[in-house]
Amino acid sequence: MxxxxxxxxxxxxxxxxxxxxxxxxxxxxxxxxxxxxxxxxxxxxxxxxxxxxxxxxxxxxxxxxxxxxxxxxxxxxxxxxxxxxxxxxxxxxxxxAWCAYDDVADALTALATAGLATAVLTNGSRGQQLRKLGRTGLGDRVGPVFTVDDLGVAKPHAEAFRRTCDRWGFDPGEVLSVGDNHALDVLGARAAGLSAVHLDRHDRGPAGEPRRITSLRELPAHLSAG
Structure with a gap:
C-alpha cells in the first residue's frame, strides 16, 4: 500500500x-x-x-x-x-547551533508535491522541539508534532506510534515512518504496523536493512516499496 x-x-x-x-x-x-x-x-x-x-x-x-x-x-x-x-x-x-540538514527542504517539497501528509514524532520535550522547528524554519512545513509529553509514551514503544496515528487520523498501515535511529524509528514503527525507512546518514547500519537511505532526497523512490 x-x-x-x-x-x-x-x-x-x-x-x-x-x-x-x-x-x-x-x-x-x-x-x-x-x-x-x-x-x-x-x-x-x-x-x-x-x-x-x-x-x-x-x-x-x-x-x-x-x-x-x-x-x-x-x-x-x-x-x-x-x-x-x-x-x-x-x-x-x-x-x-540548531540547523536543518540541507536535504530537508527538498524532501518536504517532494512529499507535498506527491500529495502526502507529513507529521513529526519525536522523543524530545514538546517546548524544546517546537522551538527547534521554529528556529530552523521548519515549523510551518512539517505538519502536526507529537511528543512524549503529548502521548505519555516514547519511541520505540509501539504504543507511541499507534497513538500518533490515531490522533493524526490515519491507520498505521497508511503511514511510513522515517528516522535515523533504527531501533526507535524503524523497529518500533514496524511493531506498531507502520512501514518504515531507515535514514542512515553516517553509514552505521545495521547491515541488511532492506529499506535504507543515506539522504532524504532518496525518500521519494521508497514511498511505494514493499
Missing part, C-alpha cells in the same frame, strides 16, 4: 542534533574552565543515553535526566538548582 502520510523523526533526521550538541559543548566547556577535546565530546554523548532511556521509560523527569548527565559528566553533586544552572549554560550554546 502506498502511504498517505509520512511520519518523520526530528533529531538526526530533520535537524542536526549531533552537530549542534558537539558545537554546543565546544562553546560551553571553556566557559566553565574545561578543554573541549574530542574525547570530551564523545564522553558527553556516551553518558547521556542511560538517562535518556530512563526518561523515555517514564522513570525520571526530563529535568532529572539533564541533572544526571551533568553529574556523570562533571562528577559534581550539586543541588538540583545548581545542576539546572550548569546545564542551562550548555543549552544556550546547543540551541544557538
Amino acid at each position: 502506498n502511504p498517505r502520510g509520512v511520519l518523520l523523526d526530528l533529531d538526526g533526521t530533520l535537524v542536526d542534533h549531533e552537530g549542534a550538541a558537539a558545537a554546543g559543548l565546544r562553546g560551553w566547556l571553556p566557559t566553565i574552565g574545561l578543554v573541549a577535546t574530542d574525547e570530551a565530546v564523545a564522553r558527553w554523548s556516551a553518558v547521556q543515553e542511560p538517562h535518556l532511556a530512563a526518561w523515555r521509560d517514564g522513570r525520571i523527569s526530563f529535568a532529572e535526566q539533564r541533572r544526571r548527565r551533568v553529574r556523570d559528566f562533571l562528577g559534581t553533586r550539586g543541588s538540583d538548582a545548581e545542576l539546572d544552572e550548569i546545564f542551562a549554560g550548555y543549552l544556550t550554546h546547543y540551541e544557538s
Whole structure:
C-alpha cells in the first residue's frame, strides 16, 4: 500500500542534533574552565543515553535526566538548582547551533508535491522541539508534532506510534515512518504496523536493512516499496 502520510523523526533526521550538541559543548566547556577535546565530546554523548532511556521509560523527569548527565559528566553533586544552572549554560550554546540538514527542504517539497501528509514524532520535550522547528524554519512545513509529553509514551514503544496515528487520523498501515535511529524509528514503527525507512546518514547500519537511505532526497523512490 502506498502511504498517505509520512511520519518523520526530528533529531538526526530533520535537524542536526549531533552537530549542534558537539558545537554546543565546544562553546560551553571553556566557559566553565574545561578543554573541549574530542574525547570530551564523545564522553558527553556516551553518558547521556542511560538517562535518556530512563526518561523515555517514564522513570525520571526530563529535568532529572539533564541533572544526571551533568553529574556523570562533571562528577559534581550539586543541588538540583545548581545542576539546572550548569546545564542551562550548555543549552544556550546547543540551541544557538540548531540547523536543518540541507536535504530537508527538498524532501518536504517532494512529499507535498506527491500529495502526502507529513507529521513529526519525536522523543524530545514538546517546548524544546517546537522551538527547534521554529528556529530552523521548519515549523510551518512539517505538519502536526507529537511528543512524549503529548502521548505519555516514547519511541520505540509501539504504543507511541499507534497513538500518533490515531490522533493524526490515519491507520498505521497508511503511514511510513522515517528516522535515523533504527531501533526507535524503524523497529518500533514496524511493531506498531507502520512501514518504515531507515535514514542512515553516517553509514552505521545495521547491515541488511532492506529499506535504507543515506539522504532524504532518496525518500521519494521508497514511498511505494514493499
